Amino acid sequence: MAMIEKYANPNRFLRIARPLIPWIGGITLLCLGIGLYLALFVSPADYQQGESVRIIYVHVPAAWMAMFCYTSLVISAGVGLIWKHPVAEIAARETASIGAIFTFLALLTGSLWGKPMWGTWWVWDARLTSMLVLLFLYIGFMALNSAFDNAQRGAKASAILAMVGFINIPIIKFSVDWWNTLHQPASVIRMDGPSIHSSMLIPLLLMAVGYSFFYLWVLLIRMDSAITAGKIRTLRQRHAQA
Amino acid sequence: MKRKHKRLTFVFIAALLIAAAGTLMLTAFEENIVFFRSPSDIAENKVEEGRRIRLGGLVEDGSVQQASDGTVTFGVTDTAHTIKVSYLGILPDLFREGQGVVTEGKLLNGVFIAEEVLAKHDENYMPPEVSEALKDAGYWQGEEGEEETVQ
Amino acid sequence: MVTISSFLEMGGxxxxxWPCYGISAILMIAIYVTSVRTLKENRAILNSLEKDTMQPFNPPNSVNPEQQN
Known part of the structure; x- marks a missing residue:
């Protein structure tokens, strides 16, 4: 009976999620398609940075998603820890892989942007360093999550690490305001409105929406996969017992 | 029982490593948290000569001079104080008068000998036509907003 | 051809x-493709396992939990 209860939740989740996946995929491709077209062909060059400003359309969405994924990872891991919610634990684990890729992309595109504009691939300023710490947090979470024979213990230990590491998210966001950094302050999410012209802001936001739906798309596919893998394990165990 | 001990040891070592890495990272972070100092810091003698530091500010208008051996000299200002900087090397694309800059080097007899010059741009993005139009209309005065970030 | 090459040049x-866009595309496509492939593999394994469990050597009362809801 306990087994059935445990199964009930992931199955209900899959019944809701599976029909959504193709729609989410469609929105992702639509947003990224229009976004890329605007970013590469329509949006203007910057008055200071020239054409190199086009890196913003892949750099900023990746950086936003790096922070957004970590936030949703912490919420999922916390729900999994407190309520023993198996779907939330799976969501946290699968979010980590996607978030780590976004973080890596933010660092890499930032480096490729920093070289021509700032004159360096990398500096140890507060924004760049805290972003690198975020990548380590993702890797630490994934390593700790899979380090135990007992999956529940792994989920517990990694959830605690993720929650402790959440302090890094406000540090990333406000590092450019609190300390002297080479990285410039925020252009979009700021008190007095965006300091970026609408001809660049619109493609940037479209790309950001596309990246968000991409995350949701891949997340649901991976959660489906993880839940299926869990069923395989349970069936094999039963098979061995019988 | 043995497996359990093994796991406990593993967790203990992992916790120790994480703690050590965290402490190291925070110490490194603390030292670098202020990425650069302002000309006022240097003018007020907060920085000793001969020590490797970073100086940040705006490139003073009309101060950039190129010597025949390729050495570039320019003033870095935070509007309150200006420090003369001398640099031999390649300047980044965004190095311009009135733009933000971060230089790394040593102070020698009141002149900052830079070994590296990095450009620091502001958070404004717009097409050239718009910036021209804004300037013509007098709504926008170049890099003045930069003062807030370079203190 | 001049316009294409000047487009690729992107003002120097x-x-x-292009590496920014290229690596972003490669990594995002890669995680999507591997995720879909793993899902398909897992589903195939589960299907064959479920067929096995339906075999008569199982006690007649043991119903597959997946089919109960």
Whole structure:
């Protein structure tokens, strides 16, 4: 009976999620398609940075998603820890892989942007360093999550690490305001409105929406996969017992 | 029982490593948290000569001079104080008068000998036509907003 | 052809812009493709396992939990 209860939740989740996946995929491709077209062909060059400003359309969405994924990872891991919610634990684990890729992309595109504009691939300023710490947090979470024979213990230990590491998210966001950094302050999410012209802001936001739906798309596919893998394990165990 | 001990040891070592890495990272972070100092810091003698530091500010208008051996000299200002900087090397694309800059080097007899010059741009993005139009209309005065970030 | 090459040049920043777009695309496509492939593999394994469990050597009362809801 306990087994059935445990199964009930992931199955209900899959019944809701599976029909959504193709729609989410469609929105992702639509947003990224229009976004890329605007970013590469329509949006203007910057008055200071020239054409190199086009890196913003892949750099900023990746950086936003790096922070957004970590936030949703912490919420999922916390729900999994407190309520023993198996779907939330799976969501946290699968979010980590996607978030780590976004973080890596933010660092890499930032480096490729920093070289021509700032004159360096990398500096140890507060924004760049805290972003690198975020990548380590993702890797630490994934390593700790899979380090135990007992999956529940792994989920517990990694959830605690993720929650402790959440302090890094406000540090990333406000590092450019609190300390002297080479990285410039925020252009979009700021008190007095965006300091970026609408001809660049619109493609940037479209790309950001596309990246968000991409995350949701891949997340649901991976959660489906993880839940299926869990069923395989349970069936094999039963098979061995019988 | 043995497996359990093994796991406990593993967790203990992992916790120790994480703690050590965290402490190291925070110490490194603390030292670098202020990425650069302002000309006022240097003018007020907060920085000793001969020590490797970073100086940040705006490139003073009309101060950039190129010597025949390729050495570039320019003033870095935070509007309150200006420090003369001398640099031999390649300047980044965004190095311009009135733009933000971060230089790394040593102070020698009141002149900052830079070994590296990095450009620091502001958070404004717009097409050239718009910036021209804004300037013509007098709504926008170049890099003045930069003062807030370079203190 | 001139317009294509000048487009690729991106005002001299092509060497920085295109790797940004290229690596972003490669990594995002890669995680999507591997995720879909793993899902398909897992589903195939589960299907064959479920067929096995339906075999008569199982006690007649043991119903597959998946089919109960």
């Amino acid at each position: 920043y092509g060497a920085y812009i």
